Amino acid sequence: MKKINSLFIVDDDPITVFGIKKMLKLVVACEDIQVFENGQTALENIKKRKEFGQSIPDIIFLDINMPIMDGWDFLKEFATLDFSEKIIINIITSSIDPSDYQRWVELKPNFPHHINFKNKPICKIDDSDLEMIDMAS
Amino acid sequence: MKAAKTITTDYLLKQLPKATALVNRKQILVGASDSWLNLFSEDQKKLIGKHIHMLFALHEDISERALDNLLSNFESGSLRHKTTLDGTTCWFESTFSPWFDDKENVLGTIIQTDDITKIVENELELDRIKTLFKEKSEVAKVGCWEYDIATEQLFWCEETKKIHEVPSSYLPRVNEGIEYYKKGFSRNKISMLFHKALEEGTPFSERLVIVTNKGNEKWVKASGKPITENGAVIKLFGTFQDIHEQVMTEIQREENERLMTTLINHLPLNVFVKDKDSKKVLVNKAECDYVGKTKEELIGKNDFDLYDTKAAQMSRDEDLEVMRTMKPLIGKETIGTKKDGTATNFLTSKIPLLDLEGNVNGLIGISMDITHLKKKEDQLRNLINVTSIQNKKLINFAHIVSHNLRSHSANFSMLLQFLKKEDNESEKRQILKMLTQASDNLMLTLEDLNEVVAINTNINLEKSHLNLNGVLDKVLQNLTVLLRQNNVKIINNIPKDSTVFCVPSYLESILLNLVTNAVKYKSQERKPIIKFHAARLKNKTLLTISDNGLGLDLNKHGDKIFGMYKTFHNRKDSRGLGLYIVKNQMEAMGGTISIESKEGFGTTFNVYFNEED
Known part of the structure; x- marks a missing residue:
C-alpha cells in the first residue's frame, strides 16, 4: 500500500469518479481524496490551499471534457501557479481524437509537472500513475 | 558664144536654191549648185571634175551598187544617205533623173538632194511610238476599235482580236461584234450604249462580259467615243480592255473580305483592331453590341471615351506593353467597367499588329465575356467553402459521437469488471445502480445525437x-x-x-x-x-x-x-x-x-x- 497525502479527482462523470476511487482503494492509502466536477472548482480549491499553507495534492486525476473549465484550460491555469513540489497529473479521457493526444505530446516536455495520458476505460491504477516514471499508456 | 553659153549655164547652176548636181556619162561631176556642194565639202572647187562615187562615199548608208545602177543606166530613182555634221545626224534623199540635150541624147544624170532629216526623225519617232503602243497594248491587254458610219466598217486592232480569241485575219462586222457580248445584261447594255453613241454622240465606258470565239467568258472594259464632223457623228472609236483577271481578283478579294467580315462579326467574341494611339480602327458586331454603339460611333474612339478612367488606363498600359515588347498578351483576365458602372469579366488577348516592314502598327484585341463563368466559379467556390465547412462539422460530429459513446462504453466495461470481481453484496448493488445510470446516460446521449443528425439530414425541410x-x-x-x-x-x-x-x-x-x-x-x-x-x-x-x-x-x-x-x-x-x-x-x-x-x-x-x- 502506497501512502499518499492528498489526491484530487477532477471529473464531471460520477461513474468514472466511482471507478477511480474504487481502484485507488486497492493500491493507495490516502486520507485526503477530493472530487471536483470541473477544472474551475479544483483550481479554486488548490489556490485556497496554497493561500492557507495547506498541502497541495500529490496526484491529480484529470478529465478533459468538462463544463465551465475543461482539462486543458485547467492545465494552462495550473501551470502558472508556483509550486516547489512536482506533482503527477493523470489525464483520463474517453477521447480518441488524435488532436487531444497530440496536444499532450506537445505540452508534456515543457510542463512544470509530470503529466500522464490515459484512455478510458481504465481497469486498474498502475504504479506509473502514482510515481514519476515516464510512461504513456 | 559656145563658151559664154556654157559659163552661163554653169553660173545658173551654181545659183540654184535647190541642191542640184550634174554628172556626165563617165560619172564625173561636171557642175553643181553651191548648196549641193555644201552638203559634201566646204572646199567646193576641188569637187568639180571628181568621180561622183568618191563624193557619195563621203556619206554613209548609201548602197554603192544601187548608185552605180542608177548612174550607169541613167534611170530615175532615189537614194537615202546620211552624214554627221557637228555631232548631229543629217539625212538626205537624192533623186536621180537622166540629163538630155535638145536632141534627146543622154548627157548624164541630174541629181537633186533634199535634207530629209526632219522626215526621217518623224518616221523613226512614229515607228517607236507604234512599237511602244503595240507593246503596251499587249501588256495591258488594251485593244482598240473603230467604226466608220459611212462605210459601216468595223476595225479591230490585233489586241482586240486576241481578246476575242479570233484569228488576226478575222474581219468583224458590227452585229457580230455585239453578239460577242454575253446574252442578257452585257449584250443589252452594249447595244444601248453603242446606239446612244451613234445617235447622240454620248461616250461610254462599261465593264461587261463577253463570250469569246472559243467560248470563254471574259470580263472586259469597253469604252467608246464619237468623232464628229460638222456636228454629225461620222466615226466611233474606243478601247477594249481585258480586265478579267482584275475583276476576278476583285471578286476574290470581295469574297475574302466578306468571309472575314462574316467570320469576325459572328464570332461570339469581342474583336477589335486598334492603332498606335489605341484608337479603334475595326470592331466586330459583338464589340458594338457590348458597348452599345454602332460601328461608325466606335471607330476612332479610344478606351477613355468608352470606359471608366481606371479601366481605360489599365487597358492603355497593356496596349503599350504589347506594342513595345511585340509579344502577344494571351488570355488575361480583365474587368471592363463601362461609364455607367456595369462591370464585365473578360478573358482578353492582345496581339501586336505589324506592317509589311515588321514595325508595330497597332494591335488586334480579342475579348471573351466570361462574366457568367466567373459567376459560376464564385458559386462553385462558395459551394466548396460550404462543403468544406460541412465536412469539418461532420468530422467534429464524428468525434463528438465517438467520444460520447466511448465514455459510456468505457464506464460499462469498467463497472462490469468490478461486478465480476465483487463479493460484497452491498457493493454489488452500488455497481448495479451505477450501471443503470450509465445506461440512462447512454440513452440520453443517443437522443441528443439523433436530434442533431435530424437537423443536418432534413436539409429539404420546407421553408x-x-x-x-x-x-x-x-x-x-x-x-x-x-x-x-x-x-x-x-x-x-x-x-x-x-x-x-x-x-x-x-x-x-x-x-x-x-x-x-x-x-x-x-x-x-x-x-x-x-x-x-x-x-x-x-x-x-x-x-x-x-x-x-x-x-x-x-x-x-x-x-x-x-x-x-x-x-x-x-x-x-x-x-x-x-x-x-x-x-x-x-x-x-x-x-x-x-x-x-x-x-x-x-x-x-x-x-x-x-x-x-
Whole structure:
C-alpha cells in the first residue's frame, strides 16, 4: 500500500469518479481524496490551499471534457501557479481524437509537472500513475 | 558664144536654191549648185571634175551598187544617205533623173538632194511610238476599235482580236461584234450604249462580259467615243480592255473580305483592331453590341471615351506593353467597367499588329465575356467553402459521437469488471445502480445525437415566410410559467409585419432555446429583461435577442460557445446542447448566428435568416 497525502479527482462523470476511487482503494492509502466536477472548482480549491499553507495534492486525476473549465484550460491555469513540489497529473479521457493526444505530446516536455495520458476505460491504477516514471499508456 | 553659153549655164547652176548636181556619162561631176556642194565639202572647187562615187562615199548608208545602177543606166530613182555634221545626224534623199540635150541624147544624170532629216526623225519617232503602243497594248491587254458610219466598217486592232480569241485575219462586222457580248445584261447594255453613241454622240465606258470565239467568258472594259464632223457623228472609236483577271481578283478579294467580315462579326467574341494611339480602327458586331454603339460611333474612339478612367488606363498600359515588347498578351483576365458602372469579366488577348516592314502598327484585341463563368466559379467556390465547412462539422460530429459513446462504453466495461470481481453484496448493488445510470446516460446521449443528425439530414425541410411576432408570441405563450416564475420582462421591438423565411419548427426551437437560455443564465442581482428586435437587411433578416443576464467572457469561451456539450455556468440543467442545436438549425437553413456578451452585463444573440431561397 502506497501512502499518499492528498489526491484530487477532477471529473464531471460520477461513474468514472466511482471507478477511480474504487481502484485507488486497492493500491493507495490516502486520507485526503477530493472530487471536483470541473477544472474551475479544483483550481479554486488548490489556490485556497496554497493561500492557507495547506498541502497541495500529490496526484491529480484529470478529465478533459468538462463544463465551465475543461482539462486543458485547467492545465494552462495550473501551470502558472508556483509550486516547489512536482506533482503527477493523470489525464483520463474517453477521447480518441488524435488532436487531444497530440496536444499532450506537445505540452508534456515543457510542463512544470509530470503529466500522464490515459484512455478510458481504465481497469486498474498502475504504479506509473502514482510515481514519476515516464510512461504513456 | 559656145563658151559664154556654157559659163552661163554653169553660173545658173551654181545659183540654184535647190541642191542640184550634174554628172556626165563617165560619172564625173561636171557642175553643181553651191548648196549641193555644201552638203559634201566646204572646199567646193576641188569637187568639180571628181568621180561622183568618191563624193557619195563621203556619206554613209548609201548602197554603192544601187548608185552605180542608177548612174550607169541613167534611170530615175532615189537614194537615202546620211552624214554627221557637228555631232548631229543629217539625212538626205537624192533623186536621180537622166540629163538630155535638145536632141534627146543622154548627157548624164541630174541629181537633186533634199535634207530629209526632219522626215526621217518623224518616221523613226512614229515607228517607236507604234512599237511602244503595240507593246503596251499587249501588256495591258488594251485593244482598240473603230467604226466608220459611212462605210459601216468595223476595225479591230490585233489586241482586240486576241481578246476575242479570233484569228488576226478575222474581219468583224458590227452585229457580230455585239453578239460577242454575253446574252442578257452585257449584250443589252452594249447595244444601248453603242446606239446612244451613234445617235447622240454620248461616250461610254462599261465593264461587261463577253463570250469569246472559243467560248470563254471574259470580263472586259469597253469604252467608246464619237468623232464628229460638222456636228454629225461620222466615226466611233474606243478601247477594249481585258480586265478579267482584275475583276476576278476583285471578286476574290470581295469574297475574302466578306468571309472575314462574316467570320469576325459572328464570332461570339469581342474583336477589335486598334492603332498606335489605341484608337479603334475595326470592331466586330459583338464589340458594338457590348458597348452599345454602332460601328461608325466606335471607330476612332479610344478606351477613355468608352470606359471608366481606371479601366481605360489599365487597358492603355497593356496596349503599350504589347506594342513595345511585340509579344502577344494571351488570355488575361480583365474587368471592363463601362461609364455607367456595369462591370464585365473578360478573358482578353492582345496581339501586336505589324506592317509589311515588321514595325508595330497597332494591335488586334480579342475579348471573351466570361462574366457568367466567373459567376459560376464564385458559386462553385462558395459551394466548396460550404462543403468544406460541412465536412469539418461532420468530422467534429464524428468525434463528438465517438467520444460520447466511448465514455459510456468505457464506464460499462469498467463497472462490469468490478461486478465480476465483487463479493460484497452491498457493493454489488452500488455497481448495479451505477450501471443503470450509465445506461440512462447512454440513452440520453443517443437522443441528443439523433436530434442533431435530424437537423443536418432534413436539409429539404420546407421553408416558408413566417410572421416573426406570430411565432414569438406562440413560444412565449408556451413559456408563460417559466417567465412568470422568474419575473422576466419582455420588450418586443419587432416590427409588426416582420417576416422570416424559415422552417417553422426550427424557428420555434431557436426562439425557445434562446429565451430559455436567457432565463437560465439570468443575473441574481437584477430583474431579468429580454429584448427582441428585427431588421431587414439586403438578403437577410436580422433578429436580435438581448438579455441582461450573467454574460460570459468571450475571450475565454468564444470558440466553444456553440460547441456540443459545452457549458459555461455551473447549473445542473445545462447539458451544452441548446446552442449547438440552434447553430445547426440556422446553418441548415443557410443562415448564421453570432454572439456578443460581456461578463456581468448580459448577452446578445444576432440571428441572421437567409431570405434567398
